[in-house]
Amino acid sequence: MSESHTSIFLTGATGYIGGSVLARLLAHPSAETFNITVVSRQAEKAKKLESFGVNAVVGSMDDYALVEELASKAHVVIDCADADNLPAVEAILRGLRKRHATVGDLSTLIHTSGTGVLTDTAKGLYASDVICDDLNADQIEAIPDTALHRDVDLAVVNADKQGYLKSYIIIPSTIYGIAKNPLVEAGIQNPHSIQIPQIIKPSLGRKQAAVVGKGVSFWPDVSIDDVSELYIVLFDSIVSNPDKTGHGREGYYFGENGEHRWYDISRAVGEALVELGISKDPEPTSFTDEELIKYFGSVDAGNYAGSNSRCRANRGRSIGWNPKHTTKDMLASIKPEVEAILKQQGGK
Template sequence: MSGKTPIFIIGATGYIGGTVLSRLLAHHNAHTFDITALVRSPEKAKILKERFGVHSAVGSFEDTALLEQLSANAHVVLSMADSDDVAAMQAILQGLKKRHESTGDVPVLIHTSGTGQLIDGQETKGMAATDLIYDDTNFDQMASIKPTAFHRDVDLLTFAADAEGYCRTYVVLPSTIYGTAHNALVAAGVQNPRSIQIPMLAKASLHRGRAGMVGAGLSRWPNVHIDDVADLYIILLDAIASKGADAVDHGARGCYFAENGEHAAYEISRAIGEAMVALGRASDPEPTPFTDDELKHYFGSVEMGHYWGTNSRCRAAHARTLGWAPRYATRDMIASVSGEVEAIVEARSYETFKAQFSKPILARFNIPGDA
């Protein structure tokens, strides 16, 4: 549409993407946005169009030709689905390059990665916290992250595209995300309202009848509320729109952590245990270590289970320079755990709980799945 900014959203029905889309729909400049979403479900596509005025294309990350076409049509692409699909990102970037070559426009890509890439060398199997803390304003430190780190291969593709000059790229790296999303998209049945991180541990704990942890639960991760994550995307977009894309750190300098405090793994497991006792699902709130057999059963492999005993420590200084001021802290995350456990018990989803990490995801961690 003439005069409107074409925005392409990938992951619009997901936990992060749907929450960001709800913010865009309520944005004071929403009337200037022409939003298109890629969705798998024709039913959800219909709802997005009829109730929210969002154009939709039905497809998936596997439809690389469609990804390329939709990206070529957009000035802004928000990638908030798979952080690790190289082929999909190549298609997105090819579309943005075509747009630049045909129109002269320098489009914007905001990609979602994660602080999982910081765990390299910090795998303590839950027996210790490590001292290394990443600061996203320390560009030399950020550049030292290994190319083989989780999510990093896709991030590097975005950096290279920015360096070529045909687009401006920015990477948001959320940490442990928590909280239930509440918005019109959730109410309409379009958006997934919950994370998988804490619920996965809760399901495993409920199934075994006692809260579980890896090792002694001493490893540390940052945490961030879903509403604060969504705010960061909007603040970043607003900064790009008001200052100009070149005035906001981009490319290899354009990484923005999303965190507001950190926790020891034990704290989450203990909160799960307390919720289980309150619900009559356990007699003791104190978590115990998962056995190797349990790690394999619940998380796909012993090695993958040890992921929950890694350290990923960072400070989101960069995002705060943009004016991002997260409202929720670690205490809010701990307080939210009981609601997650209650929801799982109510749905009885733990009774048939299986490993939620597929072999392709294990491969992206460079961890072989057990037979």
């Protein structure tokens, strides 16, 4: 990245992760040397983004010709939009391949996946002792091709193998915390996570905390502040120390700083419901199959919230990532999240 200005195409700029990463890029010591382009479906948000000095294009990640064109103009693509949108990622890859062929540029692609790629079918009934270490490339390569997010991850790594870009995949776990930054204040960015609210909303609906099975399965967790910092630490490491920053098959970076049982989340939700006068008992009860269908769309989709996903983020730490927030902070974040959802629902 020796050019005086670094062209960056960032996807998902109005989302929870992408907006948090964008806010950090805008506050970066080298921000004046960045030419950042983003896509927004809403013209109003695009206009607001322009006021932050960002080139905002009105469009969608499903406009593959547009995505390909924007990627072809970028030395760095930071993809935070959708871990499972394979056609959009293929459009990014076509754009970067075209750039390599015409400019001779070896671009950087930082793609966002998720630790859903490690899940099993525990249904909350047992804890797995299998822990995936991101420094162990053989262990990651053994992940089944059929795993969640895996088709996109493999397409990204294969592009690195073909030699027209360098790929880096950040794999966040349960991300928590209400995002706070200037993009949130401007009404541009969604400040809320997805996974924990998927337990909170049904619990509010049934007025009793809920859990899949016994909730004894484990998942890792990471705060939104810490995981967005991982993108910046990785970006800076690619710039300053490219030879020691793993890419391709050595380029998977988990985002975790501790782990929890699903029961722990549900119990914290239950305690919040009792404190708010919504429930009389903080102890979670198991979802019925009918409830899984009602709240998640299907039994299988609901059972995802009872899977095991265990990992260690040693590769990020090896390049200087130092996450500050712990599982204790995650549990403390749940009551404010419950209150925010109640407010959204009009205090029901």
